[in-house]
Amino acid sequence: MKGQVFAITLVVISGVATFIMFISTVDSLSLTRDTFYREYRFADVFINLKRAPESLKDKLKDVPGVNQIETRVSAYVKLAISGFPEPVNAAIISIPDDGKPLLNRLYIRKGRLADPTKDNEVVINENFAQAHGFNPGDRFAVIINGKWKTLTITGIALSPEFVLLMKPEAMSPDFKRYGVLWMSRKALSKAYDMDGAFNNVVLTLYPDAKLSDVLAQLDTIVEQYGGFGAYARKDQISHRLLSGEFQQLQRSSEIFPTIFIFVAAFLLNVVMSRTINTQREQIAALKAFGYNNIDIGFHYAKLVVLIISAGLVGGIAAGIWFGKMLGGIYMEVYRFPFLIYTLHPKVIIAAVLISIASALVGTFHSLWRAAKQPPAEAMRPEPPAQYRVTLIEKTGIGRWLTQPSRIIARNIERKPIRTFLSIIGIAVACATMISSGFFKDSIAFMVNVQFVLSQKEDMTVAFAESTSRRAIYELKELPGVHHAETFRTVPAKLKFGHRSYKTRINGIEPDSRLHLLLDTNLQAISLPPSGIVLTDHLGKILGVKAGDMLTVEVLEGSKPIRQVPVVALVTLYLGVMGYMDLTALNRLMREGDAISGAYLVTDPMYSEKLYQSFIKMPRVSGTVLRRNEVRNFHDVQAKGMLFFTFIATLMACSIAFGVVYNSARIALSERSRELSSLRVLGYTRGEISYILLGELGLITLIAIPLGFFIGYWLCAYIAQALASDLFRVPLVIETKTYSLAAAVVLASALASGLIVRHKLDHLDLVEVLKTRE
């Protein structure tokens, strides 16, 4: 009984731990985020524009609903860091000269703010500093508005605006190649000739402000100043990604613990009913002595609660420990200055209540029977189990079965529900393992399709503004550039009916070899000479299908508004975009041959020289290496992935072990008599092991393919639940994952089998002959 209780406790611990882990992590991160936002005045609305006079600030402030407002100067610069030859970019943002930003304040980790009287001091963000090992006092060079400047770091800071720092079109953060610099307004204005002007606004709203109205009014005011469209916090990239993560954690906290609690309840039910059965005589005696039904019921209920409590204590402790670890992992990517770890009492109460309730519900039937049983009946021995010739045998296989196999078959059929639930339990363990491997597999597939099959360039060079197509010849003639293709990308609002979505339209060369659009069979689709191709997810958001007319409002240049036919929808896993033939896009813009950048195939031996050339080219705003994108994606996901895989494996093992071990132990206690009898009759240890473990082995072997099936559908559900604007998870499960799941389940089953086998080997043969049942 001890072993069984241990196994059940393990399952309960796992369930409670994962529940607490996920929820406490979400709560902690939420609380940390909310505190950070509040204390450091994270803005509600953000506006980027080309240039406006400082006097416009009052007009903006007068928009009803606007509470506090701050104007800033911001830009995008290239950096040259000695010892790190690869291209590095940064967003540079102004700090008011008095050093006190009204909104989006800085948390200074080290050092101090930049001195407004000096024009070469900056504060940098912590991730960037750590990635390069920078400390206050270190220096690096930037190209600010075409001029070389050496900057000295005066401080390292964090901001609620950049909890997750990511380049706008990137797929994952790259702390080494993208950072944030904060410079005094005076110095930055001077460098960009923005004295008395601004190009960036952040503001907060009153609680009762109507967001869409405010945004519309702000847009109207800034339109003539080259406004790119005001957006709210929910579309701010750092906040958006953070919210997405929370959602995922929330979902995980719902799915996985539920599985555990069910399994635990099931196991408890089996163990309790067994225990109660074996103790019928004692129960009868107690009843005869005057204990009423309620007392009996309570007594066993207490036992259930005791077992659950042990699991709860362990689970809460483990949950807190894992929760802190998970929080730590998140903190490496999401930079809060501190992590407020919080575990609401109500979470613990919820865990306690849910566990106990499910356990009691699960065991209710047995407890009820124990309570209800008339004493006299309880005194009598349990009526013998009814066996039947099994269905399997009736099909004719019976002829081939030896008696031991027959025993297995008959036992399985005798308690079909219990057998079925055991199979389900093991299958669920298998499915859990598959779902953890699925994350890894699908992400690997996504990255492969997006970054290896669809994109074949080595570097992408982006221009500060749209540039003449002639630039491509210049790039092609750089030493080390083997091939180059142009692209144009414009921000646009796509409208269909009442739905709209702000995104980018990518114009690529029609016979592009470096950027391919792939369909679900991974075959390249040729871009039609006119019309737009949309990501299918975007198609769903807008409610369009091929053939519909889309209204495209370009947010750049002359801001034309055109009708464009949707030619096709493609399945892409990352991002939501529109694609057009480059010439068609330029036609839409009514501009000549303008390009936003180029894709290059380069010779690695010339890479550093090329980086240096690009830094010196004023019109080149940044360079991205594809290799880095891939690596970053993996790096950022890797730690989290490892953690989840570890947890999932733990879970799967504990469930598999718990279910198999329990079944084995119960089977052992129920059948030790007949097995011992067989030993007496001359059956070897191996032969009776076959009977007991063979049944378990059969259950496991049936459960594994069923587990594959359940796992597949569980992953399909997870994939669909995780779909968002940022990425869609393809349902890809490698055979390796299936094998690993099977191996883990088999190993757990084997382990419990060996333990039971050990007990079998030491059956007391003499004892069994003396007892009646």
Place this chain on the structure above:
Amino acid sequence: MKAALRRKLFVIVIILIVVSATIYGFMPKAVDVDLVDVSRAPLQVTIEEEGRTRLKERFVISAPTAGYMRRIDAKVGDSVRKGQILVTLESLRSQALDPRSRAEAEATVSAAEASLNAAMEKERAAMADADYLERRLERITNLYAKGSVAKDQFDQAESEAKKARAVQRSAKAAVDVSHAEFERTKTTLQNFTPSGRTEKYDTLHVSSPVGGIIFRIYRDSEGAVNAGEPLMDIGDAKNLEVRVEVLSSDAVKIKKGTTVLFKHWGGDGTLTGIVRIVELAGFTKVSSLGVEEQRVLVIADITSPPEIWRVLGDGYRLETHFVVWEGNAILQVPASALFRSGKEWMVFVEDNGKARPRTVEVGQRNGLAAEIISGLKEKDKVIAHPDDSIGNGKHIRPRK
């Protein structure tokens, strides 16, 4: 006995199946790759730059005099013969008939007349002054000769007389000007005749000095033109050349006679051409990306039959490819198959379903293909676009 043995066998078989199925799942799968044959084919290495067309000889038809040009009905692209009349000019005709203009013209005439009278008055006054001062000068000269007046006085008188004459002359000139102005305003008023166009005018025809095609029309609607105003360009379409500003480092590879290909010229297909001049002197220019570069002007002629490229105009942009190297039956692989390993270039060769790295020596290359000097032979299969998942000995299979 047999049954027990059978059962043991059965259990062992089941275990073997399960274990091998599980292990199978772990075995590395063959990676899908694109396999390409190493083949012999023509290879071209080109330098690309944007070029612009220009008419070698351009004839600008301009208005010989000020006049009123009749509407030009010809269109750009029309061919003209030598001597064909292109433009017809009439003498400047009246402006609008509106009374206000006429009243203005009349007022101008009156004003001019008044000015003239004023000027004539001034002239009379100046003449009177001058005459008087000259007679005075005569008297003082006599007195001075006798010694009755100081030299000072004499000088003064002389200077005053001279001044007066000058004033008189200038007054006379002013009268001339006023007179001319008066005449002019009268002529203008003359143009305002109530009858309008019924008058006959003199016409002047401008004909084409050469046969060719109209390349550009500067203005086609009727109206007054000034003398010398350019009206249209005529040129011989066959005399189109392409001017390309090439980076000086690339220009060394281009010489007279280099084959040129023109793409994206507005029509289908590729045009051919030949380099005529590579200028010796370079010049500095700021590139599209903002960098100062040394460039050299290269001029090429189009050798494709002119009928094909009739639509090409003057100042059109073309994508120009200078073929700096060409070879036939060159052993080559797709450029994407190559990757660096240290200083060497390597490829992955397919060998019995496995990928094997092979060092190769690369010769000429363009964006698409690269010449293999050594390391591979014809019919070898290489992996295009090898990525990180390919390694030595990895199982590969061609993508379907």
Place this chain on the structure above:
Amino acid sequence: MIAKEGQANDSVEVVFQVRDLTKIYEMGEVEVHALRGANLELYSGELVVLLGPSGSGKSTLLNILGGLDTATSGYVSYRGKNLTKANEQELTEYRRFHVGFVFQFYNLIPSLTARENVAVVTEIASNPMVPEDALALVGLTDRLDHFPAQLSGGEQQRVAIARAISKNPEVLLCDEPTGALDSKTGIVVLEALERINRELGTATAIITHNADIAGMADRVVHLSNGRITEVKVNTVKKSPCELQW
């Protein structure tokens, strides 16, 4: 050593030889001496009843003879093979091929029918009977496909007997075979045992605390307090139906 009267030792085969057999086992802190130096021979073909009160050591003796238990000291041999020095595997083999067991509580496999319960043993035996024949011997031909839950106590015991002899064992050991049955059913069971002993010549040892049953034996071995106190030869063998208790 008390020999069987009227029989020369050499003409009858000795099946079991027991010398100074001692078995001590611990129950908590107390040492229980179940056997204290027993000596005995059992001969082929005879029916022996081991008689004694509970705690006399008869079950312990039977268990050791059957290879179910090991002696603390002493010597037991079966047809010259030393059982005391045999290891687990050898004992299992010994039980498998040479010994048939019948127990007080039948110990049938509840998930198998009567026929299958016998087949359990015939499948692993080297020279077994056909299960149907074994069951015929005990008079259960019309109960072949019944599960133990559907059989009466006596029928179950008879199935157990059929199971025991179906492997054609040289020795049949029965521990209180009628202990759970009423006298009428018990007689039926004893009749089966007697018939088998007579027809097949299997050496049979029956444990009982019921002295009346001893009447059907060839010899009666009395045990008390872990010692063999007396071995009596029955001059007249009663048939089971003549027994009363």
